[in-house]
Amino acid sequence: MTRSAIAVVDTSAFVANYRYAKSLAPRARALAVIKANGYGHGAVRLARCLGDEADAFAVACTEEAMELRESGIRQPIVLLEGVFEPQEIDNAALCAFGIVIHALHQVEWLERAKPSQQLNVWIKIDTGMHRLGFAPDELSSVLSRIKAIPHVADIVLMSHFARADETASDATERQLALFDRAVAGQTLACSVANSAGIIAWPGAHRDWIRPGIMLYGSSPIADPSDTPSPLLPVMHLESRLIAVHQLAAGESIGYGARYTCERETRVGVVAMGYADGYPRHAVDGTPVAVNGQRTRLIGRVSMDMLTVDLSDQPHAQVGDHVQLWGDLVSANEVAACSQTISYELFTKVTRRVHFRYR
Numbered sequence: 343m344t345r346s347a348i349a350v351v352d353t354s355a356f357v358a359n360y361r362y363a364k365s366l367a368p369r370a371r372a373l374a375v376i377k378a379n380g381y382g383h384g385a386v387r388l389a390r391c392l393g394d395e396a397d398a399f400a401v402a403c404t405e406e407a408m409e410l411r412e413s414g415i416r417q418p419i420v421l422l423e424g425v426f427e428p429q430e431i432d433n434a435a436l437c438a439f440g441i442v443i444h445a446l447h448q449v450e451w452l453e454r455a456k457p458s459q460q461l462n463v464w465i466k467i468d469t470g471m472h473r474l475g476f477a478p479d480e481l482s483s484v485l486s487r488i489k490a491i492p493h494v495a496d497i498v499l500m501s502h503f504a505r506a507d508e509t510a511s512d513a514t515e516r517q518l519a520l521f522d523r524a525v526a527g528q529t530l531a532c533s534v535a536n537s538a539g540i541i542a543w544p545g546a547h548r549d550w551i552r553p554g555i556m557l558y559g560s561s562p563i564a565d566p567s568d569t570p571s572p573l574l575p576v577m578h579l580e581s582r583l584i585a586v587h588q589l590a591a592g593e594s595i596g597y598g599a600r601y602t603c604e605r606e607t608r609v610g611v612v613a614m615g616y617a618d619g620y621p622r623h624a625v626d627g628t629p630v631a632v633n634g635q636r637t638r639l640i641g642r643v644s645m646d647m648l649t650v651d652l653s654d655q656p657h658a659q660v661g662d663h664v665q666l667w668g669d670l671v672s673a674n675e676v677a678a679c680s681q682t683i684s685y686e687l688f689t690k691v692t693r694r695v696h697f698r699y700r
Contacts, residue, residue: 355574367547371397375554478524506538578668595641619691621680628679631670
């Protein structure tokens with residue numbers, strides 16, 4: 343019998359979330375971010391289900407983009423980290439990859455390149471994230487150099503928000519003001535809004551939006567109550583009960599005896615552990631759903647198993663359905679109980695989990 347750790351990916355929910363992102367910025371085009379294998383959901387399958395409806399896709403690097411092209415995806419694809427070696431530029435042009443330019447060495451590579459076709463360029467401006475991008479006062483000279491390159495077609499000016507998920511902070515407004523000063527007088531398309539920017543900062547929508555985590559149904563806002571409309575969960579991480587025990591008060595559960603029963607407790611053992619991608623540091627009380635009813639994790643998560651409280655489910659038995667996250671338990675809830683974020687949960691689901699698409 344196959345082990346029952348399963349990730350059910352709802353492709354219709356993914357499409358609905360993309361349409362929701364577009365509805366929030368109806369005058370903008372949307373770059374569907376499917377880097378890191380579609381945030382762990384399966385980039386090729388999701389790209390295929392969105393198909394021509396996507397204005398474009400975004401990935402981190404050439405390898406991710408080539409996987410999409412070789413799978414028949416023909417929509418525009420943007421490399422968010424640009425190229426890492428000068429010879430990648432020829433391939434990017436041949437495969438119609440847009441490239442982000444964020445450093446002077448990439449400008450020099452682009453100037454020396456002799457690709458067979460033109461390619462689109464996205465110029466990244468650092469407005470406060472301080473990872474990648476040109477200082478705002480460098481934009482004028484960089485833009486002049488890139489405009490002079492004959493194999494450059496369209497140019498988009500972009501930046502990235504550091505704290506758009508913090509709706510009470512003025513950091514995003516300051517970044518946006520800095521971006522606007524840097525691009526003043528330019529008639530080029532602009533892109534600054536990630537998922538949090540799309541939802542919480544409508545003034546940041548501009549010409550291109552870049553929905554990422556929201557496509558997968560997880561709120562990017564620090565306080566989910568700020569989200570104006572619910573997103574549909576795409577991944578449902580599921581398993582089954584493989585054992586049920588009745589423990590007396592005072593008995594402890596699992597490694598380190600982290601949880602001790604305060605009363606007689608019915609305990610279920612679930613075929614799911616950190617080797618499947620469930621967070622080892624999830625605390626006692628992390629929500630889990632058994633047979634559609636929410637309950638809680640008790641005891642430390644081990645490599646292959648975790649334990650849940652079945653005290654309120656006297657009829658639960660071996661083989662019964664368990665949801666670790668999905669529509670009954672949000673990934674954000676599990677992440678909060680594990681001192682992490684839903685992005686990490688999704689991308690850490692391992693190959694031992696069977697993926698099913700519906």
